[in-house]
Amino acid sequence: MPRLTDVIGPSFYELHHTIRADACEEAWLKGGRGSLKSSFAAAEVMFGLTANPGANAVVTRRYDNELRDSVFNEYMRAAGRLGVDHLWRFMVSPMQAIYLPTDQKILFKGADKPLKLKSLNIGKGYIKYFHAEEVDQFGGMEEIRSIVQSLFRGENKARIAIFSYNPPRSGRSWVNQETKKPKDGRIVHTSTYLEAPPEWLGERFLADAKYLKETNDMAYRHEYLGEEVGTGLEIFTNIQIAPIDPELIKTFQNIRQGIDWGYAVDPACFVKLDYERKKRSIYLFREEHGIGWSNRKLYEAMHEDERRALSVADSSEPKSIDEMRAYGARIKNARKPAGSVETGTKWLADLEKIYIDPSLCPLAAKEFVNYAFEQNRDGEVISRYPDKDNHAIDATRYSLQDDITDVGRTGSGISAATFGF
16 A cells, blocks of 8 residues: 555645644645646545545536546546545546545535535535635635635534645736735645656656746746746737738648627627647738628628638527528537636647737737736736637637647545555
């Protein structure tokens, strides 16, 4: 049976002892890729449940559809690393893990329906652990506080909330601001891949980190070291506004097209771009847009070859899609699951470059450059992406939907001593 020291990173040993002694109420785990923060959280919660009969846990992400491929799989892997996977039953519907010797539970719930999260019934026992993965996706500390207070109400027992996240670029984001505030019972733990055993990460991971460090130091510092590298509220720091050589445009082979429908005061927008996968770059070289445009006018503004090529359009207006198809355009609906705006926008922001020709794509140039986080009345940055002045941005997201992926699964004789602590 493995010791716990064999499954958590060395930088987390002291924090483990603190949590085991119930000496903190909040553990904020911040770090970049390969920092082992998520694997530590999963192992810590599962270890803690075996050491505390009657305790249960709730694990969440901002959106329900993000659970299975992230924290749910991470907890399954943690059970395997701890050598106790035969003692846990993982279920998808409802999404939960049951510790067979005692019937303790880990419930996996999305926070996009907060009322359900607040009113859930764990059954027997109490909730000792709350783990929020990618906590920076939440709307702010008030939202987090409301959930924690609901889950931890009742018996006067020691509880622990664990928040894991990659620090946003901007130092003014709410999560970066919150973790700088001193608070009794709060520990802010920082880790990077440099403190992880190299064999846990693998040669490919280390090679990718080295390459990014050599080619884009700012991106490396943010993605791998978890540093706040932003200078303000800007969302896209990878924009290059400059003419795109017409001879280069002739060589483009990976064309994407997207459409965002207009409203009375908002422009309809068609964009055309090239996606260079190896360069992790896109080139926006054509757009058509106008306020008050009918679908017919948008269709007529498109070139004949653009009508024949596939466009991905906002699926919220099926009548507009049907109308454009009737005119002769090839269009498919954009997939818009919960969290797609955040996922798509982050994907765009993480590209090496977004090249925009301002004379060919004036709306896109304006929107990408000016798209920024908003602030609440206390001056803190609201983490949700603004839903305004982003029509070319939305059309760009839709066009690339198939390219975008989330980069980002007692009575037993087991005791705390079994794991080496």
